[in-house]
Amino acid sequence: MPRDDYRERLDTLRGEVVSTGETVVGRLRDALVALEDKDDELARRVVEGDDEVNERYLEIEQECVDLIALQQPVAGDLRFVVASFKIVTDLERVGDLAVNLSDRATEARRDRFAEVDVQEIGAFAASMVEDAVEAYENGDIEACRGVAESDDVLDTRCEGATRRVIRELADAAHEDADGSVSDAKNLLLTVRDLERVGDHGVNIAARTLYMVEHEDELLR
Numbered sequence: 001m002p003r004d005d006y007r008e009r010l011d012t013l014r015g016e017v018v019s020t021g022e023t024v025v026g027r028l029r030d031a032l033v034a035l036e037d038k039d040d041e042l043a044r045r046v047v048e049g050d051d052e053v054n055e056r057y058l059e060i061e062q063e064c065v066d067l068i069a070l071q072q073p074v075a076g077d078l079r080f081v082v083a084s085f086k087i088v089t090d091l092e093r094v095g096d097l098a099v100n101l102s103d104r105a106t107e108a109r110r111d112r113f114a115e116v117d118v119q120e121i122g123a124f125a126a127s128m129v130e131d132a133v134e135a136y137e138n139g140d141i142e143a144c145r146g147v148a149e150s151d152d153v154l155d156t157r158c159e160g161a162t163r164r165v166i167r168e169l170a171d172a173a174h175e176d177a178d179g180s181v182s183d184a185k186n187l188l189l190t191v192r193d194l195e196r197v198g199d200h201g202v203n204i205a206a207r208t209l210y211m212v213e214h215e216d217e218l219l220r
Contacts, residue, residue: 006071010080013063014137017084017091020056021133021204024095025126027053028197031101032122035190043102053095060088076211083211087136090200090207094129097193097200104186112183113168116161118190124154125194128201136208141215147205148218154198161191 027046034043064085067073073081101122128150135143169184206218 043105132204144205
């Protein structure tokens with residue numbers, strides 16, 4: 001393959017990963033809206049759209065395998081191809097978490113545990129993934145470290161939300177205990193999934209840092 005075609009394939013790979021990231025973050029934000037508004041139609045679109053994300057993932061995976069097998073990239077190019085594959089894997093999993101949120105949208109009761117701001121936590125987690133994808137696109141190592149620092153903030157917010165839910169559940173009136181337990185379970189699962197979204201954002205940032213600097217400080 002001529003060198004220009006090879007470089008074009010690498011550039012195309014970067015663009016496909018970034019495009020997948022934009023799609024996944026958009027779906028995540030739609031899932032949060034569906035959760036807040038109990039919007040069945042929007043939740044259904046997020047769930048049905050997961051097939052598109054899965055197809056993109058498989059296409060990018062195949063392109064990465066082809067590039068490694070046929071072009072035998074070395075050094076920085078090899079790190080880029082491997083990082084791109086790892087990153088799109090994290091993005092596919094964020095898409096799965098968006099589906100989880102959408103599946104709970106119609107069950108949400110926002111009149112209980114009102115002090116837990118799922119939307120704020122979710123927006124913060126989504127911005128972490130968005131920032132990580134932008135760092136990958138631009139090779140921005142400082143942005144990678146910024147995403148990792150944001151994860152501490154997200155973990156603190158998720159931990160605080162979990163404590164509030166458990167405390168309020170313990171204080172719930174006995175006559176409404178069953179409903180409170182069900183709502184608490186859904187909310188705790190939602191908080192857990194949003195914390196995982198942040199973890200995937202850190203993974204993307206870590207892979208990008210390794211890709212650019214051959215530095216594994218953020219890898220887990």
